[in-house]
Amino acid sequence: MMNCKKSMLVVAMLGLATTLFAQKNKTYIPWNHGKLVVSEESRYLKHEDGTPFFWQGETGWLMPERLNRDEVAYYLEKCRIAGYNMVQVQVINGVPAMNVYGQYSMIDGFNFKDINRKGVYGYWDHMDYIIDTAASKGIYIGMVCIWGGLVKSGLMNVDEAKLYGKFLAERYKEKPNIIWMIGGDIPGNQNMDVWETLAKTIRNIDKGHLMTFHPRGRTMSATWFNDREWLDFNMFQSGHRRYGQRNGDADYPIEENTEEDNWRYVEKSLAMKPMKPVIDDEPIYENIPQGLHDPNEVRWNQHDVRRYAYWSVFAGAFGHTYGNNEIMQFIRPGVNGAYGADGRKKAWWDALEDPGFNQMIHLKNLMLSFPFFERIPDQSVIAGQNGERYDRAIATRGKDYLLVYNYSARPMEIDLTKVSGSKKNVWWYHPADGKLEYVGEFDNRITQFQYPCGYMSGNDRVLIAIDATKDYLNKGWTSLPDVQQKWNE
Secondary structure (H helix, E strand, O other): OOOHHHHHHHHHHHHHHHHHHHOOOOOOOHHHHOOEEEOOOOOOEEEOOOOEEOEEEEEOOOHHHHOOHHHHHHHHHHHHHOOOOEEEEEOOOOOOOEOOOOOEOOOEOEOOOOOOOOOOOOHHHHHHHHHHHHHHOOOEEEEEOOOHHHHHOOOOOHHHHHHHHHHHHHHHOOOOOEEEEEEOOOOOOOOHHHHHHHHHHHHHHOOOOOEEEEOOEOEEOHHHHOOOOOOOOEEEEOOOOOOOOOOOOOOOOOOOOOOOOOHHHHHHHHOOOOOOOEEEOOOOOEOOEOOOOOOOOOEOOHHHHHHHHHHHHHOOOOEEEEOEHHHHOOOOOOOOOOOOOOOOOOOHHHHOOOOOOOOHHHHHHHHOOOOOOOOEEOHHHEOOOOOOHHHOOEEEEOOOEEEEEEOOOOOEEEEHHHOOOOEEEEEEEOOOOOEEEEEEEEEOOEEEEOOOOOOOOOOOEEEEEEEOOOOOOOOOOOEOOOHHHHHOO
């Protein structure tokens, strides 16, 4: 499973770079502001002292199984530098699972009494290291406790879920950076008794960490668990299909031929009672085949991952989770990859340089630059006829600012009267590189805007309009600051 010589070489080559990167920005430790809670308006997450938390997630499914300690440290440092504050993992991807050190997650089934063996760096010791290393870098670990397919196959029943949940909760309840994710790519109505048992067992022991359910592609947790006390926020998985790739799915919560419109899941989830925060936790992955299973299909690219991120957040999601085909499975030479990934062509450490991976920070900086908890989605900001599919502009606003994401660069009419102020300062923001361009001051009326670039060419932009009396942005700025640093102690 492991090419040790190659791994050691990579770590040696990148060690100096990691040291230099660490000096680039001061580590922000979010839980210094208290544990994560749901905000009062039920749309967002915040810390106990009121500091906003914008979830910028990364997908590292197989990290516990495939990375050694040095690689874990390197990967998480790259995540930190790129602005990620949450990394989701498969805690176990087998019963038992085995890690790179040849250690098994279970040595006596679901009896964990003797799991800590003196002198042995076991599976759970390595999981501890991952969690602690992430904590040192200000990163939460999203704990998908067991993959759904394992439960569907009968490899964990209700009684075993009680034992496993008790073990996990007791081991990690004091860690500051845990988010529990029940499920794992499975509909909630499959083996529901197991998922309910696992969730309730953990929650009865650990009341200090948030919990959610990670559903199957093209489904949402709200369908089954929205009213559950243990479910603090909702997740959906918009999946990897392009328009028209329905493939006969049943129980499909959005309309036919709208597969890429992940904003529809946000709207449907937020419309349910009680309203709970929601996030697209598994959208399309960078460099994964469209439709997922045919490696000969066109691959999703940086433009696509940006579109999914901005569409869902502007529709009302409290953050976004990015994924990359090579990174999520930590592919390398000698490791067989799924979904067309080939470690001989691109290893996971090379994929960390992919553009989409390094562009998500621009969305976080944008959303944290304005009053956070008052923000709502508001399509009435689009005054003229809106487009469909890639031509759809999507708007969000606070009391004195508005943001409009335009993927295709088509002209749009914006109603500047939707926010306060007789005059509005306007900027264009570039999601690809975080560039900020001041456009000018505009009267308070419906105004047409179009960024001067090619149509449908990856030149997506965000229009920013702010009450001219407010100073959220400086006219001389060419990029946005790392807003989190103002909360650093």
